[in-house]
Amino acid sequence: MHHNISTFLIAGIFKRWYVRFMRWLLIIYLCLIQTIQANIIPEIKKRGVLNCGVTTGLPGFSFMNEKGEWAGFEVDYCRGIAAAIFNDPNKVKFIPLTNQMQFLALNMKQVDVLARVISINYTRATQLSGMFPVTHYFDDEAVLIYNLNIKKLSDLDGKTICLVSGSTTEQNLYHYALTQGWHYKPLVMSRGQLAVRALASGRCKALAGDRSSLYVFKNELPKPKQANVFDESIALEPLGLMVRQSDIDLYQLIQWMHYALVLSEQKNITQATIASKQLTLSDFNEQMGIMSLTMSYLPDHWLYQVINAVGNYGEIYSRNLTKPLNIPRNNNKLMSQGGMMYSPSFN
Amino acid sequence: MHIYQRQKIHWFYELLSLAFIVLIISWLYFNWKINALGYQVSNTWTFLSSSANFFISDHWLPFSPKDPTWYAILIASVNTFILGMSVMMSATVFGFLFGILSAYPKYKLQWFASSYVDVFRNTPLVGQLFFWYFGVFYLMPQTEHIYYDGFVKVSIQSLSIYTGNLFFILSFFYLIVGIYFLFLKRAFGMSLSFLLMSFIYFNFSHSHYFTMSVEWLALYTTLTFYTASYIAEIVKASLLSVPNAIDDAAIALGLNDKDKFKLVIYPIALKSMRPMLINQYITIMKNTSIGMLIGYPELMNVLTGTIINSTGQTLICVSLMMCIYLSVCLFCQFLFMRKHEPI
Amino acid sequence: MSQYKLNSTFIIKVVVAVTVLFIIAPDFEVLRRFVFGFGQFITPSIFVLFFAILQYTLLKNNKFMALLVWVLIFAFILLNIKDGWPTGLMVNVVLTLMCLPMTFILALLFAVLRFQSTLLVLKIFATVIIESVRGVPLIGLMIFILSVGADMVPAYWMMPKIITLWMIYSLFAGVYLAEVFRGGFQSIPKAYFDGAYALGMSPLKTYVYVLVPKVVIDTIPAAFNVYIGLFKETSLVLLFGYFDLMNIALNYLDFPEHYDESIKIYMMVLILFWIVATIMHEYGHYLFKTFSKYEAKKT
Numbered sequence: 001m002h003h004n005i006s007t008f009l010i011a012g013i014f015k016r017w018y019v020r021f022m023r024w025l026l027i028i029y030l031c032l033i034q035t036i037q038a039n040i041i042p043e044i045k046k047r048g049v050l051n052c053g054v055t056t057g058l059p060g061f062s063f064m065n066e067k068g069e070w071a072g073f074e075v076d077y078c079r080g081i082a083a084a085i086f087n088d089p090n091k092v093k094f095i096p097l098t099n100q101m102q103f104l105a106l107n108m109k110q111v112d113v114l115a116r117v118i119s120i121n122y123t124r125a126t127q128l129s130g131m132f133p134v135t136h137y138f139d140d141e142a143v144l145i146y147n148l149n150i151k152k153l154s155d156l157d158g159k160t161i162c163l164v165s166g167s168t169t170e171q172n173l174y175h176y177a178l179t180q181g182w183h184y185k186p187l188v189m190s191r192g193q194l195a196v197r198a199l200a201s202g203r204c205k206a207l208a209g210d211r212s213s214l215y216v217f218k219n220e221l222p223k224p225k226q227a228n229v230f231d232e233s234i235a236l237e238p239l240g241l242m243v244r245q246s247d248i249d250l251y252q253l254i255q256w257m258h259y260a261l262v263l264s265e266q267k268n269i270t271q272a273t274i275a276s277k278q279l280t281l282s283d284f285n286e287q288m289g290i291m292s293l294t295m296s297y298l299p300d301h302w303l304y305q306v307i308n309a310v311g312n313y314g315e316i317y318s319r320n321l322t323k324p325l326n327i328p329r330n331n332n333k334l335m336s337q338g339g340m341m342y343s344p345s346f347n
Numbered sequence: 348m349h350i351y352q353r354q355k356i357h358w359f360y361e362l363l364s365l366a367f368i369v370l371i372i373s374w375l376y377f378n379w380k381i382n383a384l385g386y387q388v389s390n391t392w393t394f395l396s397s398s399a400n401f402f403i404s405d406h407w408l409p410f411s412p413k414d415p416t417w418y419a420i421l422i423a424s425v426n427t428f429i430l431g432m433s434v435m436m437s438a439t440v441f442g443f444l445f446g447i448l449s450a451y452p453k454y455k456l457q458w459f460a461s462s463y464v465d466v467f468r469n470t471p472l473v474g475q476l477f478f479w480y481f482g483v484f485y486l487m488p489q490t491e492h493i494y495y496d497g498f499v500k501v502s503i504q505s506l507s508i509y510t511g512n513l514f515f516i517l518s519f520f521y522l523i524v525g526i527y528f529l530f531l532k533r534a535f536g537m538s539l540s541f542l543l544m545s546f547i548y549f550n551f552s553h554s555h556y557f558t559m560s561v562e563w564l565a566l567y568t569t570l571t572f573y574t575a576s577y578i579a580e581i582v583k584a585s586l587l588s589v590p591n592a593i594d595d596a597a598i599a600l601g602l603n604d605k606d607k608f609k610l611v612i613y614p615i616a617l618k619s620m621r622p623m624l625i626n627q628y629i630t631i632m633k634n635t636s637i638g639m640l641i642g643y644p645e646l647m648n649v650l651t652g653t654i655i656n657s658t659g660q661t662l663i664c665v666s667l668m669m670c671i672y673l674s675v676c677l678f679c680q681f682l683f684m685r686k687h688e689p690i
Numbered sequence: 691m692s693q694y695k696l697n698s699t700f701i702i703k704v705v706v707a708v709t710v711l712f713i714i715a716p717d718f719e720v721l722r723r724f725v726f727g728f729g730q731f732i733t734p735s736i737f738v739l740f741f742a743i744l745q746y747t748l749l750k751n752n753k754f755m756a757l758l759v760w761v762l763i764f765a766f767i768l769l770n771i772k773d774g775w776p777t778g779l780m781v782n783v784v785l786t787l788m789c790l791p792m793t794f795i796l797a798l799l800f801a802v803l804r805f806q807s808t809l810l811v812l813k814i815f816a817t818v819i820i821e822s823v824r825g826v827p828l829i830g831l832m833i834f835i836l837s838v839g840a841d842m843v844p845a846y847w848m849m850p851k852i853i854t855l856w857m858i859y860s861l862f863a864g865v866y867l868a869e870v871f872r873g874g875f876q877s878i879p880k881a882y883f884d885g886a887y888a889l890g891m892s893p894l895k896t897y898v899y900v901l902v903p904k905v906v907i908d909t910i911p912a913a914f915n916v917y918i919g920l921f922k923e924t925s926l927v928l929l930f931g932y933f934d935l936m937n938i939a940l941n942y943l944d945f946p947e948h949y950d951e952s953i954k955i956y957m958m959v960l961i962l963f964w965i966v967a968t969i970m971h972e973y974g975h976y977l978f979k980t981f982s983k984y985e986a987k988k989t
Contacts, residue, residue: 127659222946469967478956633827
């Protein structure tokens, strides 16, 4: 017999094993079909650590300090969540994400919560996989100019403006310029720091973004005195944490944690008063007006743990933003002081 | 491989493999279905026809933010295509130059050509891009101290060259040629490209300066030097693969060095380098996507950056991006391929 | 057995590059951070040890030991992956090392399925995958797999980022390597089939003992080109916020006082990449010289 070359080919190779192989594949397939999971907190507890997506470095909000630890306003929120779940603010894994990758990472379950200065808007709340529990920082969008003498924003007509990709500024600035009837050339950079570099080199004349970030960027320029953040605001930008739409339990946790942080500032309950045991749990509940704090998967005193770990809203703000960076509190003052921060009651 | 006998179809194994593949695909699909239940995403194509609502800084065709989104995608594709085409031309010239220099020891510049290839082939494209863009091109003068000598304007924003009415004349000429080709048989594609070029040139003709942004220049430089090193290697290998006997035969016929290269060696080498060159041209098209890193509005930046961000239609935009790149690559392949060419 | 002689130009090139690196580096600390990131010296030295063992097993032609060493390297990487590791040039090196075996396996599979298989269904399946991966840029492939592909596996798998990257890069390089292996399979003379048949080998044995070793050794130079390409492409992980060499350099240049050093720093990055790529190139050269001579002697 002259041998047939096709016996050397793939069907021939697996002749003996093919059917057995397929049978096993079918069994594995049936095992791998998944079921829908509703709550995330038990899963986080089982894992022993909270995965928190942060920026790759934005001083004041989330950045790695000199000791190599993550610090910042939003980092403290993540630590607060960890304190509520584990009673240990250090059981957080911080995962730095770029603008392009943030929603993908949330989608892929690489992170449980996104805390990277995400502004809330309709598209993100409805079209993406996440939802926003609460506005924890009232920001607005502004323009940072460098080495340029202009009086109002419309003087930027025809100039190049740097933007950071994956932000809402692209649309907001367009609509703002449209209503005022001027044009600009966008230069959409992939990272904030590259945009600062382009601004410092004179490639673009202005940098548009969230006002809070612009204060940070201003200090990163070679001559901060020649830079100026315009008072004129392009659009309101409430910032919020983001969780997946399936994780209702984490949603509620973050929402009411934020309210508790605000309320405790209103009631002058600080980290120090709790840490020094001046305030017992029952006193705390009484002052905050808490009847019962039942929430599935969490201990009954979870808010006490949170304030013990990170302090109240005012403390978080001044520790991260006011003291090191001189960012004014503007709209983020308590409502009693003329700001927009309030809390519903804990009855 | 099937030289001995006609191929037999193993129906049983064919069906079994089909079942296997269907199993995999259905598994992926049901997983996707279940995961997508976690968030309500409505996949609609309507956003393509609503207005784009963003500016694009560099465009070869006229564009305003009021235009529909599909037109913005087209603008970005044209950016990618023109960048790729320009790089193809210049990289071919440089590549052939360095390839010929490094193939023959009699040229004194062989060491230079081979070290050029060595350096540019063994370093990453992203690194080279940042080197050119932030390292070199950011040394250009500020807008206040713009360099201008009547012919070129150089600033950190852009490079402008005085062209006068050149583009208008070119546009007119291309229009005539395009219309002429329209009436010829089997030259419809040719005519279409001439008309397109005429249209593009016409858009430049309202200004007396031809302006290129710094991002474009940086991408162009990076991709040209990077790809030229690959092409040089291909050219060198093809030239060296021509058998010595052919060389001897040419000498025996009494051809001098120049004619020997032009008439004998080069045509033979060109045939063996063609498939590899096509491969490189397709790679150029794909490599233009790094323009995303420095903010050049090419397809990847506009479609998966700006449009996904403003509409949230991830699935559609990503699939569209893949389809467009695939078709651009296939189109390039089609453009350069000749069927049944003997090597 | 080895007919390989160390190329003197290679040594001169690397020595010159290292010298230039030390001259243009602002200070030693910066250079150290670029190479080892925020980690220590200990992990790289363990890698060197592993490679010494791998080299020994290759020379002794002990396939089992070589496989074992690869498994050890892989286990070592997986055990060590944590928040702060790897960083710097080590990200690129580690990712490339992780991808090498997987790329090889995938490429062999795709090459056999697409160009050797008689089963039409498998052939079409492999062709579609190969062509669609080759047709889009790596950034596009990454975005596709991370956005759409991520939903296509069960949500509870929760793969670490580096594993996802590992799969993407392996797929990407594997598809290109499959083309290389295709050429290798096509260049095998028909006599090899007949010889194997005459020895009474089954089809599977023919593949494992005759065809695959021949193809793999024949295509070492071309395969190493693909591996070097893979190593260069790993610099794209900066899109994920990974602190690889490129990202650490960018972070260093974020400070206004370092703006003037841009050219120097980017040249440092390029030289570091160049050194590793050149060493890989020379290693491929060495493997080819050694094993093709060995083959020739055996046949």
